[in-house]
Amino acid sequence: MTAPFRVAGKGRLTPAKVVRFTFDGEHYSGLEGDTLASALLANGVHLVGRSFKYHRPRGFLSAGAEEPNALVGIHRDAARKTPNVRATVQELHDGLAAVSQNRWPSLKHDVGAVNDLASPFFSAGFYYKTFMWPKAAWKHLYEPRIREAAGLGVAPDQPDPDHYAAHYGHCDVLVLGGGAAGLAAALAAAEAGARVILADEQAEPGGALRFESGAVIDGRNGWDWATATVARLRAMENVRVLTRTTAFGYYAQNFVGLTERVSDHLAAPLPDLPRERLWQVRAKRVVIASGAIERHMVFPDNDRPGVMLASAARTYLNHYGVAVGRQVGVYTANDSAYHAAIDLKKAGVDVVAIVDLRDNPQGPVVDEARALGIEINAGRAVVGVAGKLRVSAMTVQPKNGGASRSIAIDALLTSAGWTPSVHLFSQSRGKVAFDDETRRFLPGAYAQDCVSVGACNGTDDLEAALAEAAGAGHAAAKAAGAKAGRAGAKLKASGEGWSGGMLGAAPGAGADSKAKAFIDFQNDVTAKDIRQAVREGMRSIEHVKRFTTNGMATDQGKTSNMHGLAIAAETLGKPIPEVGLTTFRAPYTPVTFGAIVNHARGSLFDPTRRTPMHGWAERHGAVFEDVGQWKRAWYFPKAGEDMHAAVDRECVTVRQSAGIFDASTLGKIEVVGPDAAAFMELLYTNPWQKLEPGRCRYGIMLREDGFIYDDGVVGRLADDRFHVTTTTGGAARVMNHMEDYLQTEFPHLKVYLTSISEQWAVIAVQGPKSREIIAPLVEGIDLSDAAMPHMSVREGTICGVPTRLFRMSFTGERGFEINVPADYGQAVWEAVWAEGQKHGACAYGTEAMHVLRAEKGYIIVGQETDGTVTTNDAGLDWAVGKKKADFVGIRGMMRPDLVAPGRKQLVGLRTKNPKVVLEEGAQIVADPKQAVPMTMIGHVTSSYWSENCGHSIALALVEGGRDRMGDTLYVPMPDGTIEVEVSGTVFFDEKGERLNG
Amino acid sequence: MARSNEALRRPALEGRAASHAWVSVTPAAPASRLSLRTPADSVGAVSKALGFALPQKPKTSAQKNGRAALWLGPDEWLVIDESGSEISPALGKVKAFHSAVDVSHRNVGIVVSGPGAEATIAAGCPQDILLATFPVGACSRTVLGKIEIVLWRTGDTTFRVECWRSFSDYAFTFLSEAARDAAV
């Protein structure tokens, strides 16, 4: 069945290719190649939505990306619900289901429409003025209510099941827009040998040639020329043509963001197809060919369904073969609407009258319209329309007043002129300039290596636009380094060039307070609102914009900005350039979050780093904690154990027998070269020159400001080779810090740094049985205390693979850290585990590791320190080489504030009630009875239950802490004050006898 | 020498593979690798020990008999040896100042191959890797999505991606997903 408004013989769609779809549950049919808008219009449906603020019935204003009214929801399935889709760009596919938005209970009967009657209360600035008081009511009462009532579509409530792709593109010449100018530019650049990307937002490039029926290029119909040119470009190896692709943002140094809609137009996309693809293109040169957008006439009730842009009606007729009405009126202030009238008339549609605001319109199109018998009412205005859900008549009056008459119509086409699309140019930080003669903003001074051509540059004549574009394309290719050669011959062309028209409100949209003459349809802003904003003191267009919200909807004021500006200027009595133009910002049209996020979701949101032994820990029931990007085994609960029980058991087992711990995440750096020791002297506080090969030392690194930056055990493998360890979290920044000093401050030193963090898996075996556990596995290393004392490192083999074996301890027990090449980590771990089982050893996680080291008072950088802690504060002055002339931080640590008395010092805290475990971060006071706010003298940095000690333990930074030994201090908490006694930092084995135990 | 109780080597990407119509993503076989650092005045001596001249131009590589050296910085190369021979012994005798650190297990190699290889990489790598600017043999440390990689073009339609071991899951997953879209 042919849809009632489809015109036989018109348009470029194939009548046989029928596509079925629904709108608000009603079944319709359209044709392949239709947009949702053209298919609905073919079925005579104009009413498609309700407006944002007043809930006024709305139809289609345009046939393109600038559409402010026809926003619908597209529901592919339960999880795929896309709100606020412009029906004018949504391509039809079989089974497409669209729903209208912002109405209840139905589109035709919408309760929210009372807002329209109450509109005197909803004028510009209404929200600002009405909901100012009381303050709390905004958050709890007004805002939630307003949000309920307003808003357009409904966000989907399920995770997005689609996937999105990304592509970094690089080219010599990027052409934005595939109209006549863009195609000519792309072709010229491509023929000159440049790598070209051409992007166009439509399914088929062609731009205005889509509707400009009279255009002739190179001896053929304009659209046919466009189609052939696209085919030619596609066939060239150095050209990539991107269709359904919108350039949404123009960033620094010709970096342009584009979204390609890959599968929204397909009924059943293949599973590997992304929904959209984000292109980030770096171009040597950019040619902007973004065209121009028609403006509507501003008159009362100009938002009624059936009132639309003249070029839109032409597009629907000439491309889609759809008549937008049977009795069509035209209201214009320039020539372009005459073309629409002529095309419709020739297609058999009754064009009842052209109302032209100009007193004496003249020219070939006027003559042609007249010759076709169309009534022309010059010097007249449309001062109102009848029909709420669909326009039914227009009221025509001489523009200076006088008798009016009503003319019955079912569609009204308007044109106030064309606005060059300078959005992308403006985003590139180019400055627009107002052209007084044509009353429009055009590209002025450029900030980047780009050029505007065609309609967006104010070049109205088709042949001139083609010549300009081809010249620009050729020049861009040449500038980008292409061989170029001579430019091709100029194309002969004839088309319809329009300039002129009007800005601002037409007569009839005047002072009458009831008249709603819309300028911004999406945000429901009227001419009156702009005037009111100026009356209320807004002087800058930026203020007018924010006060009225003109141009602030998702359409970014593509049709409204110039009208708003003109009305503001008129009301202010100033010329337009003095009032200024608001800044164009990205995105040009809305971009989905999916495209922006693209691959970075799920497991690709952020890298998850796992150690070589991760699989073993997983199989043995480890609970993991996130440490930066790392997954670390936190504790290994046995059946029936909670975290507390598991950690207690692990801590006790380590001290009774042994524990095995995955320390692979530690940062490791190999420092190699004849000046390695000299370099270490400069980067760490400790002395290194005399450290013998085979021995280790605990090193502290400061920043130049004198505060502790990192720490770790360093082993000297040879005179010229150190194996440095860093904290897990510090690995990357410590490497950067060391490289910085080596490259820029100490470049004379013969030393190189290599990150070996991931070369080595690290298995810590700690506890009295540790030596017995590893002994059967190790070859070539004497493990006796005499041959390998605490703080030594040896190279040999374990389980037949090379190892760097450290004798060191982070628990206070005899301990080893076995470094093996990462791929062997799990196998060696399993062997150690098997041996450990013979001695009752356990695997322990990071929580037990924290408790065990706190029992010994060992600090963790980042927990006991926070970037403001000195070696003295931490009780680590013993690690500072007193005789050293220089090291990073040597001067910083002498700063007056860092040596002043009363600094916070690291101490231990014992709660008077041994069962109470303090909260980390809790503040400490000397007198709990003092008035609030109390003087806080320190804070808890670490706190645990210690099963080994039988009481809780804590480390804290307390003002003058080392002079408070034995003092009672207080930790005020919401449910009571906790008494604590200041102690030393070592809670277990104070004499350190167990290191060799 | 291998012994019966020698620890089993478990490569990070053991058993993983992804194949699409236009591109395959495969873990590279384990290889010997050195992070080689040496100043300009030692390059000659080091090259001699290595068996071929270290490349000195940015973004270039050189290779011979299954051993390749990738220029990563003005005094830095990544040496990859897939021939099964050890690299360090030869370098051990070089007196001239240099640093050779074994990173065989630090890095994981992933081979991306097929007509869609370039598009697969371009999903996450911001560098211009078109053949004209990134020819066969070109190599560079760069970025893939949210991680650092070394990218090496070993053929018209083949790249080797090297990353650190714990990032290899991310790299492989990223490349596999990007490969779905590699028909661009």
Next chain:
Amino acid sequence: MLLIRCPYCEEERPELEFRHAGEAHLVRPGNIAEMSDEDFEGFFFIRQNPKGLVYERWRHVHGCARFFNAVRDTVSDKFVTTYKAGEKKPVIKGAAE
């Protein structure tokens, strides 16, 4: 995303490969331990932060890993030049001394 010419890689590379590293041409004195409080304050804390042309350090951290220097206009966000660490500070018209 900016394009930054790395003086070591001898080509322009995407900003994602780089990391900013603060003001350039600050020299750590050899006798730093003997500096007065005032001199150390000037060396360590006080920065020029001018509007317009700045001399700054960058590291091609995900590239050749070299630190280098650049002159950039903070108003236009354009690089005037980049040069290797240790090279003489170029004289640029309009730059603060």
